Amino acid sequence: MPALTLKTLLIEARTALAHGEAPRLEAELLLAHALGRDRGWLYAHGGDTLEDPTALACFRTLVQRRAQGEPVSYLLGCREFWSLNLQVRPGVLIPRPDTETLVEAALSRLPQDLPGRVADLGTGTGAIALALAVERPRCRIIAVDRSPQALAVAIENVERLGLGQQVTCRCGDWFEPLAGERFDLIVSNPPYIAEADPHLEQGDLRFEPRSALASGPDGLADIRRIVGQAPDHLDPGGGLLLEHGMGQGKAVRELLVQGGFCGVETVQDLGGKDRVTLGIMPL
Missing domain, CATH: 3.40.50.150 (Vaccinia Virus protein VP39)
Structure with missing residues (x-):
């Protein structure tokens, strides 16, 4: 399976969170958390590929839990x-x-x-x-x-x-x-x-x-x-x-x-x- 770019992952997450109040913001917060980065870093590295399977699995789990209704603050811990x-x-x-x-x-x-x-x-x-x-x-x-x-x-x-x-x-x-x-x-x-x-x-x-x-x-x-x-x-x-x-x-x-x-x-x-x-x- 080819590695996915951060931009592609964010689009995927926004789709999964489309019924929420702020799907773009939440997608960015969850990806930044999974990567141990801040949102500013994501903007500068949208074309980078995510080759770390652990970080990818963490991100997709976070998105799934948010799509099921868990508060973003609980998922991020802050x-x-x-x-x-x-x-x-x-x-x-x-x-x-x-x-x-x-x-x-x-x-x-x-x-x-x-x-x-x-x-x-x-x-x-x-x-x-x-x-x-x-x-x-x-x-x-x-x-x-x-x-x-x-x-x-x-x-x-x-x-x-x-x-x-x-x-x-x-x-x-x-x-x-x-x-x-x-x-x-x-x-x-x-x-x-x-x-x-x-x-x-x-x-x-x-x-x-x-x-x-x-x-x-x-x-x-x-x-x-x-x-x-x-x-x-x-x-x-x-x-x-x-x-x-x-x-x-x-x-x-x-x-x-x-x-x-x-x-x-x-x-x-x-x-x-x-x-x-x-x-x-x-x-």
């Missing part, structure tokens, strides 16, 4: 978030661009030249905590997750990025490992999809941990818990920032007002959809 290359594995929620709206909102409440204490609840890969640590070097952040599997990935990312002096990881259910502690800011991207939502059986969501996605009949069960317990862990003037679904802004604002928060407002993402709602503890 995902970029806030310009950070984070390790990702099955069993851990994949960071998404929408969550950068939460990071931006948090940064607007954290002065760049002052120390601060932040809690990141449901940290997953550690994406939010690590983005805040990079942008606010004087902050100290505690990243909490109830999943030992997720927390192991977060710890790996903290150590790999050299941010262990700023970010501490703890295992527990929401505020459980934070007894007696108070913070300037609490941030969270909790589960917020309704348990019966059909989207849970579509796309990448099929492969991600249900416990990190769904939360009660209306998707707000965990947000209610966080709002109810947060006042015991916030200093006066401290803020609680919650990511939520695009149709949940009004409900989350009402929960924060009922919970005694003031200055309640919702921030929209780049698509103009409600994405993050925040409240402030009265002075």
Whole structure:
């Protein structure tokens, strides 16, 4: 069998992935991963032949698994978030661009030249905590997750990025490992999809941990818990920032007002959809 050029292999992969959202990009990412190269290298070497049978078999296996629906981030073992290359594995929620709206909102409440204490609840890969640590070097952040599997990935990312002096990881259910502690800011991207939502059986969501996605009949069960317990862990003037679904802004604002928060407002993402709602503890 004659050796195939990289260009030919990419065309073959794009055809196999044609029903996905970005077949060309995904084909390039998978081939670059199989070869241990970056996408830029592929552009310069499209006419090269792939004569390594191991790399070819690896690439075709990756394409087949992606065609069956496995998330690209799980296949590659990594995902970029806030310009950070984070390790990702099955069993851990994949960071998404929408969550950068939460990071931006948090940064607007954290002065760049002052120390601060932040809690990141449901940290997953550690994406939010690590983005805040990079942008606010004087902050100290505690990243909490109830999943030992997720927390192991977060710890790996903290150590790999050299941010262990700023970010501490703890295992527990929401505020459980934070007894007696108070913070300037609490941030969270909790589960917020309704348990019966059909989207849970579509796309990448099929492969991600249900416990990190769904939360009660209306998707707000965990947000209610966080709002109810947060006042015991916030200093006066401290803020609680919650990511939520695009149709949940009004409900989350009402929960924060009922919970005694003031200055309640919702921030929209780049698509103009409600994405993050925040409240402030009265002075």
